[in-house]
Amino acid sequence: MADGGQQEGTFVAYRLSPRGPFRFGERGIGLEETAGFPRSDTLFSAIVSAWRLMEGPQRTEERLAAFPAEDRPDADPPFAISSAFPYAGAVRLLPRPLVRFGRGDSFAKAQKDVAFVSWARMEDLMRSEILDEPHVDDLRQGGVVWIHPADIGAMSAMSGSDLWAAGESATIPRVTIDRATSASALYFQGQVWFAAGCGLYFLARFRGDHAEEFQGYVEGALEMLGMEGLGGRRSAGLGRFEVSDPEDVTLSIPRDAGTALLLGLYHPTLREVTDGILDGARYRLITRRGWIASPDDNRQRRKSVRMMCEGSLLRRPPVGQLASVAPDGFPHPVYRSGLALTIRCPEWLNA
Numbered sequence: 438m439a440d441g442g443q444q445e446g447t448f449v450a451y452r453l454s455p456r457g458p459f460r461f462g463e464r465g466i467g468l469e470e471t472a473g474f475p476r477s478d479t480l481f482s483a484i485v486s487a488w489r490l491m492e493g494p495q496r497t498e499e500r501l502a503a504f505p506a507e508d509r510p511d512a513d514p515p516f517a518i519s520s521a522f523p524y525a526g527a528v529r530l531l532p533r534p535l536v537r538f539g540r541g542d543s544f545a546k547a548q549k550d551v552a553f554v555s556w557a558r559m560e561d562l563m564r565s566e567i568l569d570e571p572h573v574d575d576l577r578q579g580g581v582v583w584i585h586p587a588d589i590g591a592m593s594a595m596s597g598s599d600l601w602a603a604g605e606s607a608t609i610p611r612v613t614i615d616r617a618t619s620a621s622a623l624y625f626q627g628q629v630w631f632a633a634g635c636g637l638y639f640l641a642r643f644r645g646d647h648a649e650e651f652q653g654y655v656e657g658a659l660e661m662l663g664m665e666g667l668g669g670r671r672s673a674g675l676g677r678f679e680v681s682d683p684e685d686v687t688l689s690i691p692r693d694a695g696t697a698l699l700l701g702l703y704h705p706t707l708r709e710v711t712d713g714i715l716d717g718a719r720y721r722l723i724t725r726r727g728w729i730a731s732p733d734d735n736r737q738r739r740k741s742v743r744m745m746c747e748g749s750l751l752r753r754p755p756v757g758q759l760a761s762v763a764p765d766g767f768p769h770p771v772y773r774s775g776l777a778l779t780i781r782c783p784e785w786l787n788a
Contacts, residue, residue, distance in 0.1 A: 447642075451639055451656075455678050480639060482772075483662055488654065501772065504772075506759040518639055520747050529556045529638060534748050535720065536719065557585035564689075694783055695752070696783065696784055696786050697751045703749070705757060709756065719750045722745060723743070725743075739763065759772035759776065
């Protein structure tokens with residue numbers, strides 16, 4: 438669905454069915470650690486890198502000029518994407534909103550670990566006049582995932598695996614050789630496996646006069662990334678996947694929903710900040726940093742940037758921008774996407 442008229446709660450979904458393990462590292466927690474899912478800025482950068490390889494730098498920069506950035510804050514982005522979240526069979530996960538559920542203290546300790554809620558559970562929360570208190574039987578993966586009773590039947594068909602058997606991490610030993618001294622050193626590298634029938638998916642919303650055109654660009658990049666890999670250690674065969682055909686999906690949203698829930702990372706424009714986008718918001722920040730791998734220059738560290746995380750809540754819909762992270766003197770622009778993809782939800786900020 439790419440007619441520029443997608444309604445709130447309606448998205449295009451893409452499933453990434455793994456062909457092997459993934460590695461999504463986070464700087465500062467060591468090579469032996471790995472993030473469980475790629476965030477929206479990582480996905481966007483991978484798509485842009487695929488464009489650059491397939492069609493060259495000039496065409497890529499022409500496309501990027503359609504997105505808002507510091508020097509073009511009024512641009513209307515032709516699409517925005519979510520971070521990639523786990524799925525298990527027909528059960529899709531979404532980020533847990535940054536709000537406390539329930540009125541009492543009986544579940545206070547358990548719910549602090551909840552990071553994801555299932556699609557059905559999110560819809561149930563949206564319909565509830567009073568925030569539901571999670572039942573312990575509806576928790577999975579050590580309390581990280583909160584599902585709905587309606588999900589249990591779908592999950593029981595997953596060869597008896599629990600929902601987060603969809604993300605089972607392991608540590609692989611590797612050896613590095615010092616080029617000057619030929620001395621060897623052992624290090625460990627984290628990887629993530631998914632059980633059969635499980636994997637990652639992300640949501641996209643295409644809009645504007647060129648929505649269908651950009652949807653084609655994104656799907657072409659995904660086909661290439663499926664073969665080349667997504668995330669770290671692609672040269673070792675990690676990160677390869679099969680991408681599904683696009684699927685139109687809709688999350689049921691109350692008509693009076695007025696709060697915006699982030700489904701990916703968000704980097705506000707200066708105008709949004711001065712207009713009060715942060716007033717009354719409930720959010721968590723993350724610092725995005727790392728390395729640039731470019732055919733036009735040696736590998737360099739990119740500038741760091743702070744963004745709002747998935748699950749953050751704002752009182753009105755944000756737009757966001759591409760953040761420039763190229764080091765001084767770098768031969769071409771380098772961006773991290775802070776374009777917001779949101780759904781509307783009840784006035785949880787007042788709860």
